Amino acid sequence: MAVLAAAAGGALSAPASAEGGEPTPAGQVDFPTHCVPPQEAGLPPADGPTTAVLTVDNPAPRVGDTVTVTYRVAATPAVNPLTTDLPADVLTPTGVIVLGGAQQGEVTVVGARTNDPVPAGAVLPAVTMTGTFTVTAPGETTFAPGAYTLHTTHLLDLDTTCAPAPAAAGEKAVVPVAGRLTAGALPAANLRAVALGGASGRPGAAVKVTGSGFTPGAAVTVTGRAGAAPTADRVTATADRLGAVLADLPVTDRTTTAVVAYEGPAWTAERGSGPGAYTVLADPPPARERLAGTQRVTATVEPGALTMTQAGESVTLGAIAYGDGVAAPGRIGTVTVKDARGGPAGWSLIGKVTDFTGPGGVKVPGAELSWTPVCVSAAGSRSTCAAGSAGTVGEGGAVLASTPDASAAGGTFTVDAVVTLRLPPYTPPGAYTAVLTLTLS
Structure with a gap:
């Protein structure tokens, strides 16, 4: 896990038009607003309707997609807080x-930060704001305009804050929905897995197999595997109401190098588990060899574990000038992966990042962080490390590096990545921090 720090036009579906009036433009709504001018201005609050227009760039995303939203305040009751004209920009x-x-x-x-000049006492002009978010749930999501702040920097730094107001005293403020989008779900993740009670045994010995993530009540086949091919070792079991499977698998086929479990007629990536490494040990020497004075020398290589270490616990990105929307470059702490399991299973290193939080609670979506991974296999490694694709990290996660399943796998691998964060133009100054989590499996 690492802490990251950085300094710093599709329309929504239209709401119904007002009865007897002209059709309301797509994504436009009006709502009562209470605007509080800065204390230094000495002005009373301004109450009146805000006309807002909300749009999205993708009204039919899938879970995991990043959606850009635009909030345009076309009309506001807020006024110039100064007794003098407000200049441009x-x-x-x-x-x-x-x-x-x-x-x-x-x-x-x-x-x-852009506007036409505003006379003293005049209503502030229309403004447009944008942001992004990652879709995390399938189905229909609604959008409604919320509070907004109009910050001016002429003579003094002044904030006029506007928030939805109730239609009548004693009522709760209700803002009309400006639009909707419908998100499609991603295919369900395959959580099936097996754990073995031992990593090796003599021919004919039974290994205890514990499975998880299977469909409750499903018939599950537990079988040996040599590389990608099944062996003659096979038993069946039934998953309990929690999807767990318990089985004793006699391993007699000397070519067996792993054990898998699956639902259905054959193993598939969608309905089967990953492999659990297993080694069939050689038979003891026959009695006649011992009588002849010979001895058989056996050395056993014990399987180890899949581990990773990371250099450093924080990543500091380059500073960005206020007003720019350029990327801030940086580099993650170098990760060293060691695969000493001795089986045919590969591994994957996945990264996920939270949203960035800045001063005053301003958030920048984690989807604005992207990386370009690099992975190098150490000399003598049996597996070849593949770097993940360059692109967005986000809270949905992305592959940093991986190795494939193979008949002989293992080794030591060095993983690195250049990371960049793109901030919206005129992001308020300050430090923005997120958490990057790396998971090895």
């Missing part, structure tokens, strides 16, 4: 979009 907006339905939460949106 001194207004920076930030806000939130509220998610509901299948996926709930808030999406932080940020806008560029």
